[in-house]
Amino acid sequence: MLGLLLVIGIACSRSPQTDPDALVVMLPRDAEQLDPRFVGDPYGLRVSRLIFASLVTIDPITLELIPDLAESVTALSATEIEVKLREGLRFSDGSPLDTEDVVATFEGIVDPNLGSRYARNYRRIAEMRVTGARTIRFVLHEPHATFLTDLELPIVRSEDAHRRIATPEDPFPVGAGPYRLVKRDQGILELRANPHWHRGAPKYPRLRLVVIRDDNTRALRMLAGQGDLAIASIPPLLLPMFRDDPRFELRRAAGISTVYLGFQTRSPKLRDVRARRAIGHAIDRQLLVQAKYDGLAHVANSWIPHGHWAYADVGASLAFDPSRARALLDAAGFVDPPGPEPRMSLVLRTTSDRFRQSVARAIAAMLADVGIDVDVRPSEAATLIADLNQGRFEITLLQVPEVIEPHVLSWFFDSSRVPGPQQEGANRWRYQNEELDALFERGRTQIETDERRAAYQRVQEVLARDLPVLPLWQPDTVAVLRRGYDVAVPRDGRFGTLAF
Numbered sequence: 001m002l003g004l005l006l007v008i009g010i011a012c013s014r015s016p017q018t019d020p021d022a023l024v025v026m027l028p029r030d031a032e033q034l035d036p037r038f039v040g041d042p043y044g045l046r047v048s049r050l051i052f053a054s055l056v057t058i059d060p061i062t063l064e065l066i067p068d069l070a071e072s073v074t075a076l077s078a079t080e081i082e083v084k085l086r087e088g089l090r091f092s093d094g095s096p097l098d099t100e101d102v103v104a105t106f107e108g109i110v111d112p113n114l115g116s117r118y119a120r121n122y123r124r125i126a127e128m129r130v131t132g133a134r135t136i137r138f139v140l141h142e143p144h145a146t147f148l149t150d151l152e153l154p155i156v157r158s159e160d161a162h163r164r165i166a167t168p169e170d171p172f173p174v175g176a177g178p179y180r181l182v183k184r185d186q187g188i189l190e191l192r193a194n195p196h197w198h199r200g201a202p203k204y205p206r207l208r209l210v211v212i213r214d215d216n217t218r219a220l221r222m223l224a225g226q227g228d229l230a231i232a233s234i235p236p237l238l239l240p241m242f243r244d245d246p247r248f249e250l251r252r253a254a255g256i257s258t259v260y261l262g263f264q265t266r267s268p269k270l271r272d273v274r275a276r277r278a279i280g281h282a283i284d285r286q287l288l289v290q291a292k293y294d295g296l297a298h299v300a301n302s303w304i305p306h307g308h309w310a311y312a313d314v315g316a317s318l319a320f321d322p323s324r325a326r327a328l329l330d331a332a333g334f335v336d337p338p339g340p341e342p343r344m345s346l347v348l349r350t351t352s353d354r355f356r357q358s359v360a361r362a363i364a365a366m367l368a369d370v371g372i373d374v375d376v377r378p379s380e381a382a383t384l385i386a387d388l389n390q391g392r393f394e395i396t397l398l399q400v401p402e403v404i405e406p407h408v409l410s411w412f413f414d415s416s417r418v419p420g421p422q423q424e425g426a427n428r429w430r431y432q433n434e435e436l437d438a439l440f441e442r443g444r445t446q447i448e449t450d451e452r453r454a455a456y457q458r459v460q461e462v463l464a465r466d467l468p469v470l471p472l473w474q475p476d477t478v479a480v481l482r483r484g485y486d487v488a489v490p491r492d493g494r495f496g497t498l499a500f
Contacts, residue, residue, distance in 0.1 A: 223245070232478060260472055263470070286320070329370065413429075
């Protein structure tokens with residue numbers, strides 16, 4: 001199959017239907033929503049950030065928070081943040097972007113009539129004061145260090161602040177990002193440079209985003225000359241086709257999403273941390289990185305990525321060691337029985353994604369070597385998450401997306417975040433630890449980076465000790481790029497580097 005794709009690809013040229021002046025970006029999924037106050041899907045997030053701009057943004061390489069529409073952001077105290085806008089800001093329609101639009105955006109997102117999914121994050125604002133022609137002071141009800149990250153809310157025009165935009169009736173939203181949307185058909189988005197972007201002309205004046213859902217078809221279209229760039233959307237097993245093709249180059253950056261095993265810590269089989277640690281020692285993570293990812297991933301011991309300001313190296317104790325795994329199983333009461341019976345039987349839940357299932361089965365084979373029988377059961381994502389939220393699982397193989405603000409870990413591990421009828425969260429492991437809860441509160445209320453770093457590094461130490469989840473690896477962000485184009489690979493997989 002791969003050979004056939006190569007032959008077809010070399011024989012074909014760029015599609016005559018493709019805009020010769022546009023950079024053609026291949027996507028595995030469409031953007032479900034482009035209104036940034038409602039976007040919840042990854043490609044909606046990535047595309048909407050090309051159309052809209054925020055007071056601050058995340059540097060795609062360093063992962064640091066940097067000013068965007070803001071000229072400066074100053075924490076005056078634990079509850080007061082002053083933002084000064086750049087001079088001469090405009091939306092893509094040429095209208096001025098000023099303090100009125102900023103205030104309206106933050107007022108609109110908490111408007112119950114708008115119904116934004118992110119309203120809760122911004123109800124912590126007690127007051128907004130316009131203190132100068134370009135200056136706004138945010139006053140919070142209580143200290144909340146993550147509010148600086150929350151300032152990454154895209155700014156909309158004041159007339160749009162209390163209504164839905166990017167709808168079928170109003171398909172072309174007006175933002176202040178590097179591009180403006182000019183065409184939206186099924187599976188195709190076309191963007192043109194925003195002539196009023198505050199950073200000047202984008203690097204590529206035209207973008208054409210094409211959705212091809214099937215992995216093999218997407219690779220074929222790239223090889224046939226119908227695409228120029230695919231960021232984190234060509235599976236590792238298909239990358240060798242492009243590595244050996246002189247028309248393309250592969251570029252990579254250390255990724256910030258984490259593939260992991262989650263444990264139902266209240267299960268009688270997994271309640272003892274020694275059983276969970278045994279599973280960690282039984283999995284040769286480095287071998288799986290080589291075999292399944294062609295080496296394009298890094299073994300992980302934390303959900304906070306390497307190079308992040310809050311990262312702590314806490315993982316040396318979980319090196320691949322089958323003998324240690326068997327000893328821990330013995331100590332936890334799962335002794336090796338006589339005959340063919342396993343020490344323990346587990347059901348591993350994962351998504352229906354074929355590559356994820358392949359990884360799950362490889363993990364199951366490794367666990368079988370230490371006497372743990374694993375039944376891999378794939379499900380559609382919605383069914384899987386519903387079951388996990390209700391505790392109907394033993395172990396699960398999942399991937400957590402970008403962790404840039406370390407306080408997001410509280411959503412997954414704070415005792416108050418066990419999902420239930422009256423409680424929101426993603427602590428599906430039913431893990432509870434008072435020390436960890438206190439650390440999250442400390443990280444939330446401190447504004448000094450050193451204080452926050454100390455809190456979240458201790459969080460990682462506690463999680464590595466108690467192991468409610470087992471981080472496996474962080475896949476690299478890999479871009480397949482047609483030669484002649486120059487795009488920096490973003491660690492977060494977003495598309496901001498297309499503009500500069």
